[in-house]
Amino acid sequence: MISVMPTIIPACPPLAPQRAALTAVARGEAPPVIGDATPPIRPSRHRPICLVLLLVLVLPGLCVLGVASYFHLSSSSGSLRSAIMESVPGQWHRRFALNVGGLTFGFARFGSSFFHLPPEPRAALQALHGVEVGVYQLEGPISLPDYAAILKTADKSMRNRGWERIVGVAQGGQFVAVYASGDLRLKDVSCCVAVLNDQNLIVVSARGNISPLLELARTHLHDHGTFLARF
């Protein structure tokens, strides 16, 4: 059983034609016919010019940002680098930094599909989705770093970004830390490695799908009659 609630319409000033039409439709009535009171909106002559101008201004900016991103590490690798640098006092200099992201690898994969490539580089291209490398050098002589402080700071910083340390090695002037992202899958493996060797710090990060590489390894090793379970 459907009960219809009586609606009380209070006295109110007349609505604008468009508003009145909407109210009538909401009530289930036929909308009133609206006359040609409002003029039709004409496309502005200046709009295409504005769009072109915007593109001309924005595109170079985007290009500059894109090119600059090749020389800056991502936030995760950057935070690992910063954590280590904070714990090893001194003046650090950037020697080299390169960040090749998924878009570039995507273009490379697309481009390589038109050429005949040996299976090894093709598998590498298919596997890699992003690579970052940063090389830094400390100015002046270095005393033995406090590895406990380095690990503590780096672990905290990386854990906040969803990374867990799987390896930590320190001896003498050498230090290695390997971090892996929390959700590891064959098709999406990410790892970040930091190596501190005396005055040099190297941060490497890679992201990718290891299935093509494994397939290649299997094929090769089976061809040679053995399969070494190294991963």
Added chain:
Amino acid sequence: MKRFMPCIIGTAILCAVATLPALADQLLPGQVDFGSFSPPKGGGQFVEVNIPTALINLASQVVAKDEPEVAKLLDGLKLVKVNVIGLDDENRPELEKRAQKIAQQLSGNGWERVVSVQQKDQDIGVYLKMNDKGTVQGLTAVVINGKDQAVFANVVGEIKPEQLAMLGDKFNIKPLKDLGIATEKHGHEHEADGKAEDKTKEKSSQ
């Protein structure tokens, strides 16, 4: 009802937040908390390997086609943790004390010491934790190796001591591999000693 919904949601969130630390601290069956280790200040050896379940599963998928037996072993594992700390005058007393404390805790918590070697400065203890059905839940090894290093290893999941070397080999963890080899060696010696004892007992009874 609508009026109470925010209260109910708020209470649920508060409860969840309150239980989070408890969940985080909860250890898996067979897992041992060794505490945190710091690298020796004198620049001595420090190795820490912590392989979580996700990485073990990944490794299992990698070898599943070609080495199903290894994959089966890996499928039964949940965590592999190995700590190797070089001993120096500063950290030796603390680490020896910690090794003793861990051994006492394990003995009191239903862990069975399956390998026990005490020679000169070497002290090896391998412990197994089993559930009521006899399934292995975890393996722990505590080694004070002379004056050189201390090794603390914990493998959570179904593993036998004789599989340690294989696991160390597959994950390329040399300390674990060495520990496995030592365990196997001393296990065999133990078995041989046991058999010799049995034979002497049989002879004496005859």
